[in-house]
Amino acid sequence: MQEFRTTISDPKTGKSYNKTLNTDLFLGKRIKDKINGDDLGLKGYELELTGGSDKAGFAMRYDLSGIGRKKILAIKGTGLSKSKKRGINIRKTVKGNTVNQDIIQINLKVTKEGAKKMEEIFVVETKAEEAKAVQ
Numbered sequence: 001m002q003e004f005r006t007t008i009s010d011p012k013t014g015k016s017y018n019k020t021l022n023t024d025l026f027l028g029k030r031i032k033d034k035i036n037g038d039d040l041g042l043k044g045y046e047l048e049l050t051g052g053s054d055k056a057g058f059a060m061r062y063d064l065s066g067i068g069r070k071k072i073l074a075i076k077g078t079g080l081s082k083s084k085k086r087g088i089n090i091r092k093t094v095k096g097n098t099v100n101q102d103i104i105q106i107n108l109k110v111t112k113e114g115a116k117k118m119e120e121i122f123v124v125e126t127k128a129e130e131a132k133a134v135q
Contacts, residue, residue, distance in 0.1 A: 002027065002101060006040075008047065008108045010118050017122045026106060031062040031097040037114060042121065044114025049099070051078065052106040058095045060103070066096035 001022045009016040025039050029049055037045025052060045054069075059079040064070055071093050074080055079094040099106065110118070 004103070005105045006108055007105070008042075008110065008118070009050075010110045012110075012113075013118070015118070017118060019122075026099045026103070027101070029099050031060060034111065035108065037112075042114060042118075043116070044112075045110060046112035047108040048111045050107045050109045052095075052099065052103050054095050054102040055104050058093055060097055060099075061094040062097050064094060064096045065098070067098045067100040067102075069093055069095055 002024055003020065003022050004026055006019050006021055007016050008019065019040075021040060023039070025035070026049070029035065031049055031051055033049050035047045035049060037043065037047055040047070051062070054060075058069055061072075061078045063077075064072065071091055073089050073091050074094075075087075075089055079092050080090060095103070
């Protein structure tokens with residue numbers, strides 16, 4: 001089982017929620033793939049994979065197919081900070097768009113909501129974690 005740190009963002013509220021998962025569900029998935037929330041403990045939700053980063057911190061890029069790292073010549077987009085000068089090309093190392101064993105952190109976006117609100121689901125988890133920490 002692979003451990004992933006996921007960041008689930010809700011575009012309606014603008015909030016993000018973090019969750020650590022031990023699952024092989026994400027392996028082989030690509031950016032823009034849909035994931036059933038029932039498999040992650042989010043009943044009725046549908047999520048979209050929007051990106052992530054590998055163990056060395058290199059960002060996944062949607063237009064680079066495969067699982068490897070590549071050095072690309074880019075003007076703008078994922079993995080780049082804003083350029084101060086117009087028309088500057090920068091060679092950056094980025095990760096491919098497919099999730100594999102090296103990916104540590106995954107970004108997800110809610111595309112379909114379930115019966116319970118995200119705030120209710122994640123507040124319950126935080127209270128349970130606080131109770132364990134106190135004991």
